[in-house]
Amino acid sequence: MAAGETNSDKTGNEGCQLYLVTLPALDPRAFADTLARALDAGDVAALQLRLKDVDDDALRRAIDILRPVAQSRGVAFLLNDRADLAVRHGCDGVHLGQGDGDHAAARKLLGPERTLGITCHNSRHLAMEAGEAGADYVAFGAFFPTATKQAEHTATPDILEWWTEMFELPTVAIGGINAGNCGPLVRAGADFLAVVGAVWNHPDGPEAGVRAMNAAIAAA
Ligand SMILES: Cc1ncc(COP(=O)(O)OP(=O)(O)O)c(N)n1
Ligand SMILES: Cc1nc(C(=O)O)sc1CCOP(=O)(O)O
Numbered sequence: 104m105a106a107g108e109t110n111s112d113k114t115g116n117e118g119c120q121l122y123l124v125t126l127p128a129l130d131p132r133a134f135a136d137t138l139a140r141a142l143d144a145g146d147v148a149a150l151q152l153r154l155k156d157v158d159d160d161a162l163r164r165a166i167d168i169l170r171p172v173a174q175s176r177g178v179a180f181l182l183n184d185r186a187d188l189a190v191r192h193g194c195d196g197v198h199l200g201q202g203d204g205d206h207a208a209a210r211k212l213l214g215p216e217r218t219l220g221i222t223c224h225n226s227r228h229l230a231m232e233a234g235e236a237g238a239d240y241v242a243f244g245a246f247f248p249t250a251t252k253q254a255e256h257t258a259t260p261d262i263l264e265w266w267t268e269m270f271e272l273p274t275v276a277i278g279g280i281n282a283g284n285c286g287p288l289v290r291a292g293a294d295f296l297a298v299v300g301a302v303w304n305h306p307d308g309p310e311a312g313v314r315a316m317n318a319a320i321a322a323a
């Protein structure tokens with residue numbers, strides 16, 4: 104991630120890090136404390152604010168409340184879908200899908216310092232295009248069934264292995280990942296595991312979710 108240091112000294116794992124994505128709907132004021140506790144529970148490299156079906160005012164408000172919580176802890180604060188708002192509101196970067204506009208134009212808008220992540224499903228071709236457009240990471244998924252969104256593509260660990268052997272650009276794995284199933288993705292070379300439900304819906308709370316994910320990554 105292009106955004107500052109991570110708090111990786113909280114665990115021994117150097118090879119793969121946790122990347123949190125928010126639930127698609129939340130009250131930012133109420134969520135700020137939950138987020139702070141989750142980020143303090145262990146190593147988290149990045150947080151993506153992924154709010155769906157909200158207007159720009161609500162998105163700006165959420166950014167203004169949640170961005171400092173992440174950035175003050177050295178956690179990169181990435182925005183889903185909106186390179187324009189990411190630049191205007193001090194985010195560390197943006198995550199764009201295949202339907203989220205012109206990736207090369209977003210790269211220009213973001214400048215060299217902010218992070219650009221691009222969804223590549225299970226496609227080597229899309230990942231190479233993302234690299235050419237200037238992505239800082241390529242995201243593959245969904246690796247497992249997910250209740251968070253209707254995922255139309257399925258990914259398998261061999262794409263992580265292949266990409267890692269061929270290219271330097273970091274990979275993010277996403278989709279239904281939890282502490283019980285993440286081992287093969289870590290061993291296949293994923294640089295980041297992006298999760299929603301495994302942390303925010305963990306039965307013992309998000310802090311337990313962060314601890315469980317970090318322990319599973321370290322054990323893989
Ligand atoms: C890290 C990461 N990977 C993939 C996605 C999915 O992005 P996209 O395909 O644009 O779908 P939405 O998230 O916009 O519904 C992601 N957000 N983050
Ligand atoms: C936002 C998103 N994108 C995906 C993709 O496959 O591109 S899967 C997904 C949801 C991830 O949530 P959970 O960790 O709860 O499965």
Ligand SMILES: [Mg+2]
Pocket residue numbers: 183184198199200203
């Ligand atoms: Mg998108």
